[in-house]
Amino acid sequence: MRLAIRLHHILLILCLALALGGCTPRRADKALPKVTTPTDLRADPGYVQWLEKQAMLRSSQELSRIVSDTGIQWLSPSVAPRPETLLQEAPVWLTLHPASVLTNDNESLFKTLLHPEFWRQSQKLGVRGLLLSPLRESGGIWGYDISGTQFLGADTVQYGFSKYAGTPDEYRRLTRAANTADAVMGDTLLPAATGMGADFFLSARAKPDYQGIYCMIDIPAEAWPLLPQITEQWQAEPVSAESAQELRKQHILPPLRLRETLDLPLEPFGWAATGEVRGIDGTSRRYVYLYHGSPSRPVLNWTDPSANARKVVSGSIIQQVGTLGVAFTGISVAPYVGIETTNPAGQKDMAIAADNARNAAATIAQEVRRYGGWSFLQDSLPLPMQQLLMREGPDVALDHAGSVSALAALLTGNATMLHTTLDIQTSLGMDKGRLVHAIMPSEGMDMSLRHLYGIADDKLPALREHYRREMMRIITASGGDILVKNNVLHTTPAGLVGLAAGIRDMRHLTPEQIAELNRGMTALAAYHAMQPGIFIVSGKELAGTLPLKQGLVPARNEDEALLQNMMGAYDLLNTARQSLITPLGMPKAQTVFGSIPEQALTPYSFVWNLGRILAARNHYKIQNATPVAVLPAKNSGTIMQLLNLPRKQGNTLMLVATNFGRQKATETVTIQSAWAKLNSRSSVHDILAEDETASPLPPDGNTLALEGKKLTLELGPWQTRAILIGDKSKFAVQPKK
Structure with a gap:
């Protein structure tokens, strides 16, 4: 089993964690005074103190005391990646999204997974690792209540588990159950772009100790007319390209970021503006800050001399790997790609664009290894950039390129791009044993084919464009709800196979169509399971969930609605009785394959087929x-x-x-x-x-x-x-x- 922390250090960690009470920030006390107006609230010193109790920076300072001046950080080698030990311990993983797992009587996810039948079926299937993500409080904090939180998880705001996921004690019990079943636990670290939580609000209030956490700039009042008009104090809106250019001319905003000049189809990235915020000194300010994905996800300032962003991430590592014993942790550093200023020579190569992301990935991965854990790179990046980040960084990386290329091959019936992708990975010297192979990335099908960018091959632009057109033609020909935004197809794996099969009505599947979906999913699973490295399968793939009907779940914006489309709930063990909605509010999805125990007893079902595939994989050590x-x-x-x-x-x-x-x-x-x-x-x-x-x-x-x-x-x-x-x-x- 993985490297362990010495017993006396474990006891020290647990005692200090309980004594400090900083590992799991608590929700607001209902007896707190009633809020009158946002302006009064923001100027209230008591409210600022309450925010500090919720802040990750404060918790990270308390957590760091557990490690500082001890030998804990020197127990494990940390500089070089060590994927070989991970392949030995956990070559096959199951990943579950808390929002999508139906539980009995609204019990927590952790409690549900403590069921002996879950681990019996996992062992039978050949699973050696359980990755649960996202687990932390996410979204935003409004007033004295953490009520702006959502369940999509990319916008983390606290170290503590969501109450719907469970308690630290339940998680430790779950870890023991996993170890008894010869398995280890996985999680994801605080991403480089968080939610708008206590740390963001305190930084915007000019709280001295919290400045420098985010890439924020105080805009002088005379330049406020260039900012978007915002009626609510904490509403955030993107700054228009014209206003950003004028602010740069006035030397208020820095020059163009390198990322803004690159021809890369990455997530939306730019500057957003806050409303007028009253600071703790009584001065009203408006800020402009870098965001990634959406304005609700501000980017951490990794290079700020205060090192506050690094402290926040370090606290996440100590809390997960150090105190909870998480073995496998996900790292997301894509917001740092191209974040530096364009240089006078106009150089735009991958090494320059990836430098900050590479530095952050290496630093984070090395700290994870110090405490005996492994890390994996979650980000979908061009292949040359992924190779740069893997040199000294995470132990393994998700093979987005392989997943997307295989899905494109299934959609079009043409494996040319998959062949090209494999050739490029070989030419770059990528170690296939350091890749995590999945049937489909959790964020959907990337039809921009970003993994083929940044490569000196004149044939690739035409190949990308051909596949984009062909895939769009095929998925639209099937009819039904086709949800595509920013070149991402938001559907489930079974839903994509249905589109490839030309099924127009997935709400009323015939036995022959179900068999076709099973055949496509089995072919994809077998392809990825027979690759060197780690194989990971999701709960929604085991159940065969189909996309939710549009408008079934209320959403605050289009992006949230698209993500919810892929997250319909399913019953893993057929023990949720009559539950039709998860504790996080996600309704039950239509499933093609059913629960794991049912499929395990049904010859040629998807789980039955997968069991045979994984038995062969584990027996012949395909991972090596x-x-x-x-x-x-x-x-x-x-x-x-x-x-x-x-x-x-x-x-x-x-x-x-x-x-x-x-x-x-x-x-x-x-x-x-x-x-x-x-x-x-x-x-x-x-x-x-x-x-x-x-x-x-x-x-x-x-x-x-x-x-x-x-x-x-x-x-x-x-x-x-x-x-x-x-x-x-x-x-x-x-x-x-």
Whole structure:
């Protein structure tokens, strides 16, 4: 199991955490005085003190005392990434979004997951890690109440768990249950762009100790006419391009950020303005600040000399990895991409644009490793930039490029872009064993194909444009609710497979259509599970949730409505009884596949198929395999990869072939001597062929014909096959019970 903190240090941490009471900020006391007007509230010293009790900076200072002047921070090597230990401990993960899990009688998520049946099914499936995210209070703080919070989680404002997720004690019990099931826990750290919480409000009030946390600029009153007209004191609106240009001319705003000049389809980024805010000194001010995604997500000022932003992030690490024992933590630093000023020479290369993000990722990842944890990069970035961030930074990174390319292949029936993506990853020297493979990114399907930007290849712009047009043509041809904004398709994995299948009405699926959705999801899952590195599957993929009906859930804005579209609730264990809505207010979605226990007992259901796939993956240690080559294919919808299995499996090759097309495909592969030495004992077996035993071992009936050095392979529509090539006596070993 993962590196542990010494017992006396654990006791010290727990005692101090309980004594200080800073690890889990509390909600406001209902007996606090009634607020009259926002202006009176903002000038109230008592209110400022109350805000400080909610602030992450204050909590981080208390948490830092647990580590300072102790040997805790020196227990583990921290400089170099160590993915090999993570692959040994937890090569397969399950991720759940708290807003989407139906619980019994509105009990907390943690309490629901303490159910023994959950861990029995997880072990049976082959899961070794549980990633729960987002768990923290998020949104904003208005008045004396944390009532502006939402459940989407990207806009974190506190270290403490949302009351809907559960308590720290329940989380520790959940961690013990995971360890008993030979699994570890995962979480995500405070992102580089937070919500508008106590720390933001205190900074805007010019509270001295809180200045420098965010990228904020005090705008002189004579320039206020250039700012958007805001009627409410804490309303925030983007600054127009014309006003920003004029403010730069007056040397009030700094010069253009490098990101504003790059041809990269990243999240919205720019300056937003606050209303008129009364400071603790009685002076009214208006601020302009950098935001990422939306004006409700201000960017932390990582390079400010006060180091307040770093302290806030450090507190998040200590709270999660140090006090709660989180093994696997997500890092998000995309807001720092291109945040520096454009240089006089006009240089715009990836290394310059990624420098601040790279520095932040390396610093955060090293601190996580100091306490014995692992980290993963969550951000979707161009491949050259992702490679730069991984050098000294997170142990592993989400393979957004692989996920998006595979989804595009399924939508179009053409795997050309996936082939190109794999070639680029190889040319950049990316270690495939340091990638986390998922069926679909949690934020939706990125049709801008940003992973193909920043690469010196004149053919790529035309390839991107071709795929964008073709994908849009296919998803709109199906009819129904097509929710696309900023080149992101907001749907669920099962919903996307339905679009690829041309299903117009997903509310009334026939048995044949359900079988088609199962076939597409199984092909995607098998493709990603047969890749080196970590494989991660989500709860909504296991259940096969479909998008919610538009307008079913009230939303404050379009962005929130689009995210909610993908987050319909499901019942993991079929124990939520008659619950139709989660404690966080998310209604039950239509599910294609059903609960995990039901599927586990149903041959050829998605979970049943996934269990066979993961049994083969874990048995043959696919996570430790070494890529050999991406082979040319006769059919445009076919992708074929050759892997070398770990030495314990003997001199064994594995051919992973996926047909993303809707027609049968036949491929012929010639085994080169440089790949494998074939002899009279050499045989070829399909370890994913359907059989009654659901064993990871290839049954005798799955032996394929090997004519000399040539192998002819038949692939059905939307099918992944994994073919072992070598001496059968070396790889036909009974799996451990």
